[in-house]
Amino acid sequence: MPEPKQTKASPTMADTDIAIVRIAPETSFKNKAYEALKEAILKMDIYATPEPVMLDERALSERLGVSRTPIREAIAMLEQDGFVKTVPRRGIVVVRRTKAEIVDMIRAWAALESMAARLITTTARKKDISSLRDFFKDFSDDRLPQDHIEEYSKANIAFHQALISLSESPVLVDLTNDLLLHVRGYRQLTIGRKDRTATSLPEHLGIIEALEARDTELAEKRARDHTLGLAAYVEAHGQELFT
Amino acid sequence: MPEPKQTKASPTMADTDIAIVRIAPETSFKNKAYEALKEAILKMDIYATPEPVMLDERALSERLGVSRTPIREAIAMLEQDGFVKTVPRRGIVVVRRTKAEIVDMIRAWAALESMAARLITTTARKKDISSLRDFFKDFSDDRLPQDHIEEYSKANIAFHQALISLSESPVLVDLTNDLLLHVRGYRQLTIGRKDRTATSLPEHLGIIEALEARDTELAEKRARDHTLGLAAYVEAHGQELFT
DNA sequence: ATTACGTTTTTGGCATACCAAATGCCACGA
DNA sequence: TCGTGGCATTTGGTATGCCAAAAACGTAAT
Numbered sequence: 085m086p087e088p089k090q091t092k093a094s095p096t097m098a099d100t101d102i103a104i105v106r107i108a109p110e111t112s113f114k115n116k117a118y119e120a121l122k123e124a125i126l127k128m129d130i131y132a133t134p135e136p137v138m139l140d141e142r143a144l145s146e147r148l149g150v151s152r153t154p155i156r157e158a159i160a161m162l163e164q165d166g167f168v169k170t171v172p173r174r175g176i177v178v179v180r181r182t183k184a185e186i187v188d189m190i191r192a193w194a195a196l197e198s199m200a201a202r203l204i205t206t207t208a209r210k211k212d213i214s215s216l217r218d219f220f221k222d223f224s225d226d227r228l229p230q231d232h233i234e235e236y237s238k239a240n241i242a243f244h245q246a247l248i249s250l251s252e253s254p255v256l257v258d259l260t261n262d263l264l265l266h267v268r269g270y271r272q273l274t275i276g277r278k279d280r281t282a283t284s285l286p287e288h289l290g291i292i293e294a295l296e297a298r299d300t301e302l303a304e305k306r307a308r309d310h311t312l313g314l315a316a317y318v319e320a321h322g323q324e325l326f327t
Numbered sequence: 328m329p330e331p332k333q334t335k336a337s338p339t340m341a342d343t344d345i346a347i348v349r350i351a352p353e354t355s356f357k358n359k360a361y362e363a364l365k366e367a368i369l370k371m372d373i374y375a376t377p378e379p380v381m382l383d384e385r386a387l388s389e390r391l392g393v394s395r396t397p398i399r400e401a402i403a404m405l406e407q408d409g410f411v412k413t414v415p416r417r418g419i420v421v422v423r424r425t426k427a428e429i430v431d432m433i434r435a436w437a438a439l440e441s442m443a444a445r446l447i448t449t450t451a452r453k454k455d456i457s458s459l460r461d462f463f464k465d466f467s468d469d470r471l472p473q474d475h476i477e478e479y480s481k482a483n484i485a486f487h488q489a490l491i492s493l494s495e496s497p498v499l500v501d502l503t504n505d506l507l508l509h510v511r512g513y514r515q516l517t518i519g520r521k522d523r524t525a526t527s528l529p530e531h532l533g534i535i536e537a538l539e540a541r542d543t544e545l546a547e548k549r550a551r552d553h554t555l556g557l558a559a560y561v562e563a564h565g566q567e568l569f570t
Numbered sequence: 571a572t573t574a575c576g577t578t579t580t581t582g583g584c585a586t587a588c589c590a591a592a593t594g595c596c597a598c599g600a
Numbered sequence: 601t602c603g604t605g606g607c608a609t610t611t612g613g614t615a616t617g618c619c620a621a622a623a624a625c626g627t628a629a630t
Contacts, residue, residue: 110415112415112582112583112584113583113584114403114583114584140610140611141611141612142610142611150584150585151584151585151586152584152585152586152612153396153583153584153585153586154583154584154585156400156612156613157399157400157403157583158403160357160400160401160403160404161403161404161406161407163404164404164407164408165407170612171612172353172355172591172592172611172612172613173590173591173592173593173610173611173612173613174592174593174611174612175610175611175612176611176612185497185498188496188497188498188499189498191442191446191496191498191499192439192442192496192498192499192502194442195438195439195441195442195499196435196438196439198438199434199435199437199438203434253431253434253435254428254431255428255431255432255434255435255506256431256434256435256438259435259502263498355612355613355614356613356614357613357614383580383581384581384582385580385581393614393615394614394615394616395582395614395615395616396613396614396615396616397613397614397615399582399583400613413582414582415581415582415583415621415622416580416581416582416583416620416621416622416623417581417582417622417623418580418581418582419581419582
């Protein structure tokens with residue numbers, strides 16, 4: 085069989101070096117299923133219904149048009165992530181976090197973010213730090229965050245992720261992203277935060293200023309206290325969801 | 328329908344309540360394989376050989392006496408943990424961390440542990456804090472840590488894990504345990520730490536004192552600086568292993 | 571001897587079939 | 601009416617077999 089792929093055309097092409105990029109890795113069904121299920125789980129409002137949300141292997145394999153095997157492997161991965169829990173001979177249940185768990189996660193997030201802030205003061209470029217303000221450029225005294233909760237919430241998340249990224253620490257980035265995925269499901273964080281929004285923006289700016297000033301201790305403290313404030317808020321006002 | 332199970336013996340036993348404990352869940356082959364492989368990976372010295380360490384599904388299934396299916400699911404889980412990486416049509420390779428990654432992980436660990444220290448100052452009982460000293464009771468001026476590296480190293484790990492546990496934060500505990508598993512493979516952390524051992528013990532005691540004094544900021548700072556010190560040490564003296 | 575090319579083997583991905591435990595349903599009997 | 605026993609169903613767990621890509625091997629042509 086001729087031409088399996090790329091570079092075998094003429095023997096004299098040597099190292100003309102066509103920019104070949106390893107071709108598409110053609111992600112496996114296992115990974116496709118993983119991504120699909122993960123997205124579906126994150127999208128659904130787990131805390132809406134009182135009954136536990138169950139998944140059915142066979143139903144999923146039919147819906148996604150693949151056999152149970154890749155589905156099961158994807159489920160095993162999701163279970164490692166803590167998104168689902170499979171109970172032998174009973175079913176696969178989407179994990180619901182308690183308020184205490186959410187608060188706990190936010191505290192861990194605070195720890196990681198404050199470390200990120202610390203690192204940023206010693207390594208990041210001034211330009212990159214300052215550009216963090218851009219996330220909030222659409223808000224002002226004429227256009228208050230609390231009047232555009234949904235939009236501000238997105239900017240908020242984006243800011244925090246960009247902040248962590250500036251630390252150039254893959255571990256901090258990955259860990260916080262994982263935590264955010266879990267916390268995110270808790271809708272109240274977005275909706276009920278209306279009364280927190282007012283203080284949120286100034287605190288963000290305060291963090292940025294400390295970073296620009298290369299004040300390691302202050303930046304760390306502000307980043308930590310800001311997110312710990314959210315944890316305290318959820319702990320105090322998050323009852324409703326966890327009936 | 329009344330009384331689904333258990334109390335169904337004689338109609339008159341009512342709530343004699345025999346202590347039935349739900350029987351053993353009989354962990355599946357998948358989980359057994361996961362544990363076995365994880366332990367094997369952690370036990371081997373990944374950084375010993377220059378060539379990448381490969382795993383073979385079929386060989387493993389034969390060695391463990393099960394089919395490939397549970398093995399593959401276990402591998403999928405290990406991949407989520409970041410211990411292995413499967414390359415399609417190439418094989419399964421045990422992941423080797425670079426020095427930068429190890430340092431990065433230790434920094435994240437420092438972040439989490441300092442948060443744990445912070446929490447401990449506000450919630451833990453005095454008695455529990457003080458008992459942290461027990462881990463080092465076998466060491467003194469007559470029996471220096473640097474003369475019993477291996478033993479001290481174990482006490483060291485145990486101390487840190489006990490410390491984090493005192494925070495009563497499952498998230499902090501789990502995250503740090505995961506990080507430790509990855510960092511642990513880096514033998515130099517144990518062996519080459521001889522020159523760090525001298526300062527290690529006093530720093531530990533310093534952390535304990537700050538915790539006992541309920542000095543939140545100081546405890547946090549000492550915990551953080553202690554572990555960041557390890558990160559800096561590895562960054563400076565860890566070349567040898569990563570050829 | 572070296573290179574080119576074709577064949578074999580290896581390896582992970584996926585589909586399918588079967589098993590056993592747990593449930594639910596239902597008829598039979600006190 | 602109540603509940604008891606058993607059969608059918610559901611559901612996750614496991615074993616097998618086949619496939620295609622890629623590497624390993626071997627052979628023939630230059």
